[in-house]
Amino acid sequence: xxxxxxxxxxxxxxxxxxxxxxxxxxxxxxxxxxxxxxxxxxxxxxxxxxxxxxxxxxxxxxxxxxxxxxxxxxxxxxxxxxxxxxxxxxxxxxxxxxxxxxxxxxxxxxxxxxxxxxxxxxxxxxxxxxxxxxxxxxxxxxxxxxxxxxxxxxxxxxxxxxxxxxxxxxxxxxxxxxxxxxx
Numbered sequence: 005x006x007x008x009x010x011x012x013x014x015x016x017x018x019x020x021x022x023x024x025x026x027x028x029x030x031x032x033x034x035x036x037x038x039x040x041x042x043x044x045x046x047x048x049x050x051x052x053x054x055x056x057x058x059x060x061x062x063x064x065x066x067x068x069x070x071x072x073x074x075x076x077x078x079x080x081x082x083x084x085x086x087x088x089x090x091x092x093x094x095x096x097x098x099x100x101x102x103x104x105x106x107x108x109x110x111x112x113x114x115x116x117x118x119x120x121x122x123x124x125x126x127x128x129x130x131x132x133x134x135x136x137x138x139x140x141x142x143x144x145x146x147x148x149x150x151x152x153x154x155x156x157x158x159x160x161x162x163x164x165x166x167x168x169x170x171x172x173x174x175x176x177x178x179x180x181x182x183x184x185x186x187x
Contacts, residue, residue: 066164
């Protein structure tokens with residue numbers, strides 16, 4: 005015996021399935037502050053349970069991004085992610101929301117239990133660029149990192165925004181093309 009669903013029941017089931025699909029999730033609700041344990045998804049993206057926050061004013065090297073430091077290819081993105089992970093050990097993490105990203109994700113200034121500003125720390129270590137349109141005070145921190153050739157400022161890198169759009173250093177373009185041909 006075959007079961008037949010009437011059209012309204014089928015449409016309700018389809019609507020429920022689509023709204024619960026992870027890739028189609030709605031933007032985070034508005035909130036002003038988050039506090040508690042967090043984990044690093046990327047160097048500048050933190051997750052509190054199911055709520056994600058991007059750092060305001062700091063655009064870190066992406067987790068799989070490579071840079072050239074002193075002529076050597078380095079995993080600068082993995083290093084940035086590890087620094088953020090280490091900073092999150094001092095819990096609770098407190099984030100004050102300042103705005104929304106173009107992906108409708110909340111953006112915040114986040115500090116660990118020791119009061120360390122995570123975005124500012126990444127910029128000072130030369131593992132993030134300052135977005136001075138969001139946090140003008142981070143510009144001074146970035147200038148010091150540039151002058152002392154700290155982190156990525158000791159070599160060559162692609163701005164994280166351009167990297168997300170697909171730009172790569174010439175040395176790394178070959179690796180991407182070779183991987184694409186193999187897969």
